[in-house]
Amino acid sequence: MTNREDSTWIRRFHPRPTAGNRLVCFPHAGGSATYFYPLSAAMPPSVEVLAIQYPGRQDRHQDPLVDDLAVLADTVTTVLLDCADRPLTFFGHSMGATLAFEVARRLERIGVVPAGLFASGRRAPTCHREEAMHRSSDQELLREVVELGGTEPQLIDDEVARMILPALRNDYRAVETYRYEPGSDLTCPVIAFIGDADPKVTSSEAQAWAGHTTGEFFLRIFPGGHFYLKEHKSVIVKAISDHILTAGAQR
Template sequence: MHANSVDSEAWIRRYHPIPDSGIRLLCLPHAGGSASFFLPVARALAPVADVLAVQYPGRQDRRAEPCATSVTELADRLLPVLLDGWTDRPLVLFGHSMGASVAFELAGLLERETGTAPASLIASGRRAPSRPAPEQVHTLGDEALLAEVRSLSGTDTRILDDDETLRLVLPVLLADYRAAETYRPDRFNRVSCPVVALVGDNDPKVPLDDARAWQEHTSGTFEMHVFPGGHFYLIDRAADVVARIRDAITRASASSG
């Protein structure tokens, strides 16, 4: 049991616990996303890693809590949760879209506060920290925001067509888009762990050059994998993405062993 079990239980979902696994994978969702997005990843990787999925405040069972206002706030609030019993094994961070920025900030914090960097950082569907997106969708009103979300095909549009559900989801989307679009790397410019960038070849949010620029943010090794698809390429290419994550876990296990 974790000393700060209330916080751990609020933030961390452990769908397929592997108590004797030698490594942990921490999954960080996209804007508007929740921990359950990573259920298939947890199921697929259960034999090789103890998979943890982060539940941000403001959604699902945490809907009564205010959403975070920034990427750095999310990282700052996650750090003590992780330090409360989840860093006893090598940790691989996997973030999609906004989650990749949270993972980058968290990697910097872990290295600064503990002296130990994560075993690897996997950044999916996100421009490098030094290449912020020019869009400011969060300032354009509800209809523009909903049009953007629909266009990216990461959310079941039936949810957005239900008025009652929409009232619950819209504040979360707005807060997350604000956090994602206003993020700038003003605390850390580089981490020392290996970085793996994953991106869809037709992602309207992430030009390939801006994904490749993640290599500027690590003093460790860098690799990039391009998949067929758009911003949510990982839904259709789940098996291939899991294979790349498994490779990163295998290398991290070997280097820590």
């Protein structure tokens, strides 16, 4: 793995070269690595946050988009191999949770077992819904994002819409066309976080994550919608850091 590939796919907003653990964060559809800047800043010194930067957005706006989660997972898995010299814990929100799961599967197949997977705001891979928002109009797609709380409507003018729509539509296509392939799942703990008013996932769909690991499973439900994280950052940071430190103490 070259430094070029590492710097392309991974953002270290707060480099901690002596940290004993790494938290890898996977953004939601249309999201970017900077979504996890506040989380990175709040993590204890013993945890270095690696935020995945998907192609086609921000400083990667000229890189070709990837609309296949399996292809994306293959690439991210390869990128993360050079980071596996320390224990990795995954946190994925929405589409990012599904991608994190697929990357974790691939790593476990070659003997790299994550310390845990936090699946946020996303139903289990086997809980399929027929959705085709990626085929809708630009206005409908933007309305969906606003209604979910992903951005404020006053922030989306014509120029911003032109910038975010290609990646947004691409990511919706990727996650809506994703199909779970039966096979070996995980042995690491899985922790599902959801908002109690999230239209994208029910408590039973989140509970179904338990069937994707032979390890421990926990479900935590927060007040809020799809982007419940905004109101509960400190609680989420503590839950993640406590899990990482406990897992480290048990090794």
